Amino acid sequence: MSGAIYGGDEVSGLVFDAGSQSFRVGFAGEEYPKGDIPSYVAIQEAIADADIEKNEAMEVDDNSKIQNKRDKNFFIGTTKIIVPRSKTTVESFMKDGLIEDWDLFERLVEHSYENVLYSNPSEHPVLFSESSWNDRARREKLTELMFEKFQVPAYYLSKNVVLSCFAQGRTHGLMVDSGASQTSVVPVFDGYAVTHAVVKCPMGGDLITEQLSKMLEQQKVDLVPTYKIAGKEEVNEGDAPKWTPKKNLPEVTDSYDHYMKKMILEDMAASMLQLCDTNIDMDYVDKLPSTPYAFPNGYTKEFGAERIKLPECLFDLSYLKSEAKREGLMTVAQMAATSANLADIDIRPTLFSNVTVTGGNSLILGFVERLNYALATKCPPTIKLRVFAAPTQAERKYGAWIGGSILGSLGTFQQMWVSKAEYDETGKVIVDKKCP
């Protein structure tokens, strides 16, 4: 797919795009990331009985995910995390879109090299994405880590919003990124993120799953995660489920249980939630066809109005199920309008005409249309409002990665990389100079 124009001088760079839900890794020049690894890692405390550990280590020896360090076991990758283990917590290395736990992060990068990309870090230049509010200390630390620990030959750090903006063929735009842990709005002008106008709120996919879980609680639906289920029988819709629990389960931690439940809730959210095109209209809601959802334990329930009322909280805070959390939150449209108004007045019309939606949470049906409607009331009447989104799901989910993939594969981009020689000469501050 490289096309005749740019073929031939492809550099086999690697692209890493870290998000709070998953860590996207792959080769530059490819259409989609090779690996979409969960940003969560299962950490097992040392067990007194060393044999258990050894046994488990043997089992997964083929593609060893186990690294012993400080007597802890780490399990990375979806298939490893979901195994119930005792004394094992599930933790993420990201917080607020920034790398928080460097130790876990390092393990994830190692895991990507060894088990996803099967390549030697010292042979490939690396392009990393970062969020627009990343701080200097973290940028330098990442640079240091890649050059010192992984010995990469060249490296580049790029703002994820700029990458997704470019991937849409634009150099200006108001990037609305609705991800798992939060939604952020960043204006991009002339290929640069306007960092002082960044607006973000912890309103994303995780909030939706939390709301779903509250709703199920209210409806007295028992959410049984898959790991507890040994077998189930088919029952009619609405009937009590008949399932047999798994025996000999180790005593799992709350964080593991929570993670497993979240996986079901995420699937539920993806398969049935929908947003109203305009402000919620009760007549329309009542007429909405209900959709059955089959829980892992065999229980099936029809959901009607909830399908549309639940995600409504993204655009109307009064739909939030917990009062306490409402404080300090903003709706997605408010965030977009605030961010645009923080930017220079001359570029505001351009921003409103190029609102671009990315991020996995924006895949809720009707998100783009609703944002368009809600923003229309908040933007000046003379301005032509346009809301765009990438046409396919994958492009929206991996927008930043795809942008990085193309950029990293360009022969001409070679001169932009921070090389090992430059790093050795200048030190980690080079990243502030070469990667704006």
Place this chain on the structure above:
Amino acid sequence: MSSGVMVDPDVQTSFQKLSEGRKEYRYIIFKIEDNKVIVESAVTQDQLEISGDDYDDSSKAAFEKFVADVKERTGGLTDCRYAVFDFKFTCSRVGAGTSKMDKIVFLQICPDGASIKKKMVYASSAAAIKASLGTGKILQFQVSDESEMSHKELLNKLGEKYGDH
């Protein structure tokens, strides 16, 4: 951040022929080939073969010919291009009555129908060509579909900027 794509020296010299002196060219279309931004076609006023006065119809006829040319070159808007167009129009301003204006617009044409690779390359290289043209002289527009490239919409935007509305 930019892609490192270079700009051919011809780009600047052609642009000077459009913006300075006798204003030989009416519009220029640029494309990226062999890792360089090059001039694909430069069209003079005579080549446009327009009989009427550009200020009377605010370049409508000329612009439509330009759009048709762009569409043909991009295979019906499935490829990307950069273009500059010398936009002649009249607008009314308070105190000055109607006045004839002459502005150069820069269009970054990255249609939704183009491949994501092309869009990425053109968007990330835009900074280079804009720097070479000199951003002070031009008005930038980004085009992602045909409606954004319509004469009416551009004229509106120019009117907003220079006219009295």
